[in-house]
Amino acid sequence: MRTSVQDMIAQSKGKKNKKFIEKLIPVILFLIASVSVLTTIGIVMTLIIETITFFTRVPITDFLLGTTWLPFSNKEAQFGIWPLIVGTLKVTAIAILVAVPIGLSAAIYLSEYATDNVRRVIKPVLEVLAGVPTIVYGFFALTFVTPVLQSLFPEIKIFNAISPGIVVGIMIIPMIASLSEDAMSSVPKSIRDGALAMGSTKFEVAMKITVPAALSGIIASVVLGISRAIGETMIVSLAAGSTPKFDGDFAGSIQTMTAYIVQVSKGDAGYGTTIYYSIYAVGFTLFLFTMAMNILAGYMSKRFREEY
Amino acid sequence: MRYIEQETVVRRMNGRMIINRLFQGLFLFATLLALLALVILLYRIVTQGAGHLSLDFLSNFASRFPEKAGIKAALVGSIWLMAVVAPTSIILGVGSAIYLEEYAKKGRITTFIQMNISNLAGVPSVVFGLLGLTIFVRALALGNSILAAGFTMSLLILPVIIVAAQEAIRSVPGELRDASYGMGATKWQTIVRIILPAAIPGILTGSILALSRAIGETAPLIVIGVPVIIQFLPAGVMDTFTALPMQIYDWSSRPQAEFQTVAAAGIIVLMAVLLFMNSIAVIIRNKFDKSY
Numbered sequence: 054m055r056t057s058v059q060d061m062i063a064q065s066k067g068k069k070n071k072k073f074i075e076k077l078i079p080v081i082l083f084l085i086a087s088v089s090v091l092t093t094i095g096i097v098m099t100l101i102i103e104t105i106t107f108f109t110r111v112p113i114t115d116f117l118l119g120t121t122w123l124p125f126s127n128k129e130a131q132f133g134i135w136p137l138i139v140g141t142l143k144v145t146a147i148a149i150l151v152a153v154p155i156g157l158s159a160a161i162y163l164s165e166y167a168t169d170n171v172r173r174v175i176k177p178v179l180e181v182l183a184g185v186p187t188i189v190y191g192f193f194a195l196t197f198v199t200p201v202l203q204s205l206f207p208e209i210k211i212f213n214a215i216s217p218g219i220v221v222g223i224m225i226i227p228m229i230a231s232l233s234e235d236a237m238s239s240v241p242k243s244i245r246d247g248a249l250a251m252g253s254t255k256f257e258v259a260m261k262i263t264v265p266a267a268l269s270g271i272i273a274s275v276v277l278g279i280s281r282a283i284g285e286t287m288i289v290s291l292a293a294g295s296t297p298k299f300d301g302d303f304a305g306s307i308q309t310m311t312a313y314i315v316q317v318s319k320g321d322a323g324y325g326t327t328i329y330y331s332i333y334a335v336g337f338t339l340f341l342f343t344m345a346m347n348i349l350a351g352y353m354s355k356r357f358r359e360e361y
Numbered sequence: 362m363r364y365i366e367q368e369t370v371v372r373r374m375n376g377r378m379i380i381n382r383l384f385q386g387l388f389l390f391a392t393l394l395a396l397l398a399l400v401i402l403l404y405r406i407v408t409q410g411a412g413h414l415s416l417d418f419l420s421n422f423a424s425r426f427p428e429k430a431g432i433k434a435a436l437v438g439s440i441w442l443m444a445v446v447a448p449t450s451i452i453l454g455v456g457s458a459i460y461l462e463e464y465a466k467k468g469r470i471t472t473f474i475q476m477n478i479s480n481l482a483g484v485p486s487v488v489f490g491l492l493g494l495t496i497f498v499r500a501l502a503l504g505n506s507i508l509a510a511g512f513t514m515s516l517l518i519l520p521v522i523i524v525a526a527q528e529a530i531r532s533v534p535g536e537l538r539d540a541s542y543g544m545g546a547t548k549w550q551t552i553v554r555i556i557l558p559a560a561i562p563g564i565l566t567g568s569i570l571a572l573s574r575a576i577g578e579t580a581p582l583i584v585i586g587v588p589v590i591i592q593f594l595p596a597g598v599m600d601t602f603t604a605l606p607m608q609i610y611d612w613s614s615r616p617q618a619e620f621q622t623v624a625a626a627g628i629i630v631l632m633a634v635l636l637f638m639n640s641i642a643v644i645i646r647n648k649f650d651k652s653y
Binding site: 071074075078079081082083085086087088089090092093095096099100103154155156158159161162163166175178179181182184185186187188189190191192193195196197223226227230252254255256257259277280283284285286287290291311314315318319324332333336339340343344346347348351 | 374377378380381384385387388389390391392394395396398399401402405406409452453456457459460461464465473474477478479480481483484485486487488489490491492494495496499516519520523547548549570573574576577578579580583584585586606609610613614621624625628631632635639
């Protein structure tokens with residue numbers, strides 16, 4: 054027997070549990086969506102609570118003002134964060150020196166000069182470069198870049214800040230290139246055409262029209278790149294060494310904040326020791342650094358966006 | 362009255378064109394430099410590791426002797442890890458995306474969740490390791506098991522999956538939705554039968570790319586305390602395990618030069634797994650690329 058549409062509507066109205074499901078689903082989905090918020094709360098709470106425990110054993114002034122990081126010393130362990138920050142900044146500085154010129158050049162080339170066919174080849178390759186695991190980059194830094202640098206400059210040690218810096222730079226090139234290119238591509242074509250019609254060369258269009266108009270997005274991409282470089286762990290763990298130093302030496306072994314966390318984690322620092330809690334204090338410092346950069350990037354791209 | 366001097370114009374224009382050419386060459390050179398880096402990296406790893414690659418390498422456990430060292434435990438461990446990460450992160454990610462796109466009202470809470478997701482994406486992976494160590498390993502007493510590592514990795518890639526799923530859901534045209542409502546379907550019926558099927562290619566592509574990030578991620582595993590030398594295969598999610606990037610990290614950091622060859626061979630296996638996952642993503646993208 055065939056049921057008419059009216060019958061089906063009547064039947065469906067009778068179903069109580071269907072209404073119940075319609076009410077229940079949003080609640081379940083809301084709970085799922087709150088997992089990401091809980092994760093953030095979990096990260097912040099974990100870092101704060103364990104860092105406070107750390108500060109009950111090591112005075113906060115020693116941590117913030119000290120310039121010696123000697124956690125494994127038997128006599129008198131010292132926990133001054135600055136050597137780790139300096140190590141992180143050394144690697145980040147070199148990474149930015151490598152990534153910004155190359156990344157921005159690639160972005161300008163892709164958005165102003167490249168034909169569609171060239172773009173179709175280069176963009177996927179950049180995506181591959183972005184998808185290479187950091188452990189692979191670390192291996193590359195240790196077994197290729199460092200030996201090459203050593204053969205050019207014999208004073209460079211096996212562990213140094215330069216080689217991981219260069220490789221972290223290579224790692225963030227795709228990010229800076231693709232975010233900057235997005236910003237440049239969103240500059241309307243009509244403005245470009247106007248400048249070209251007035252007799253500008255493509256280079257002049259890029260320098261006087263596109264880059265200034267896309268500047269907020271470009272700066273945001275660089276700031277995000279800095280954030281990624283600060284948080285990068287495996288490349289520096291493999292190639293930068295484990296000697297926290299408060300100086301300006303790039304050629305010898307250093308240690309970054311992330312590499313210290315890895316060094317302690319793979320050793321046997323027992324649960325509850327001061328060294329165990331120190332990785333949370335370092336992690337918290339790292340978290341604040343990257344958070345500040347991410348907020349700055351968000352602010353830059355919103356605040357200075359030019360509307361067309 | 363003076364006319365424009367053609368000679369001066371031509372001379373200046375030529376100069377500007379030369380500068381233009383020069384910088385075009387410079388920009389192209391820089392772009393090629395980035396591509397060259399990738400070529401050198403792949404070439405180095407293949408030439409170093411290919412010699413050690415064999416069936417024995419895939420079927421042997423880790424060893425003190427480089428010539429006997431194999432990757433079996435790490436490969437199987439990574440597969441186990443994915444078996445936990447894939448369902449956990451996709452359910453959480455797609456659920457969040459459906460809530461944000463379909464149910465959430467525009468307002469403070471939604472803006473807050475959205476902002477929180479983009480900030481979470483910028484947190485370094487080693488910090489996620491600290492979260493996993495405190496919550497999953499210690500507080501929930503899961504130890505350095507597959508489950509603890511899997512949950513940590515799931516949270517790490519959650520923002521990526523949420524954003525990809527949101528974009529996929531947003532790109533489903535409004536007419537489909539209206540048609541479904543017009544036929545008398547409820548909201549949930551519309552989501553399950555109309556929106557999700559239309560958004561599935563985008564969701565899957567984004568999820569696979571996120572999972573391939575999780576499979577190559579090392580730092581959180583080290584912080585959680587995942588061991589390296591494992592001589593058995595895990596039998597369940599509560600067992601300890603090791604993973605491909607952990608094993609590669611261990612081999613790379615050994616002083617003996619022979620182990621670098623082994624590490625390179627391990628990297629080839631890891632890259633092959635990534636290539637496999639990415640080609641699935643590309644196939645899905647091409648096969649289901651329906652345009653409405």
